Amino acid sequence: MSEANECLFCKIIAGEIPSNTVYEDDSTIAFSDIHPKAKVHVLIVPKKHYANVAELAEQDSHELSHMVGIAKSIADKEFHGAYRLIFNTGEDAGQSVFHVHAHVLTGEVMAE
Template sequence: MSDVGDCLFCKIIAGEIPSKKVYEDDSTYAFADIQPKAKVHVLIVPKRHYATVAELAQNDPAELSHIVGVAKSIADDAFHGAYRLVFNTGEDAGQSVFHVHAHVLTGEVLAE
């Protein structure tokens, strides 16, 4: 697990690393993925550091619910509300940054 002080997403949230911001409020930050897998590929992260979605759900279920609402709003704006929402949990499942993040894929018809 990443140390919070060395966390890539914590540095993006703090403005230490540039990103293309899509959405921000007091608890949540969303930005364009630098290696998009769809026409619109946005990462949504809580500003408070949690390593995985399970940790987020256990400690702040309201924030998890809020992230799902933000994903819907992004999809409403980008592609008539249709979207895929993915959380990778653990290195073997493809998680490479251990700050929980939701992948919102939308903007086009997605293959299965």
């Protein structure tokens, strides 16, 4: 079985696992994090499987830029455009699902 077939986010993209989808287009999906770290905590995930943000930047910089645009749109809607955008890359940096995803944290004033 391939890595993508076992991937949690690939299963969400395929509709095998339910999610609270807040945005979707042909290349990208965004859904609420099940363990939010802020009032609004959304994961933005490309539908094509990339292991991490470095791999995505190398192979599809347009998709990476598109994800940043989606983050801005979510923050514009949820909290006057202010947001934190986080990519964890590697297990030692806190990445637990090895399908690149951006964490959008917004909806409230955040400390450093």
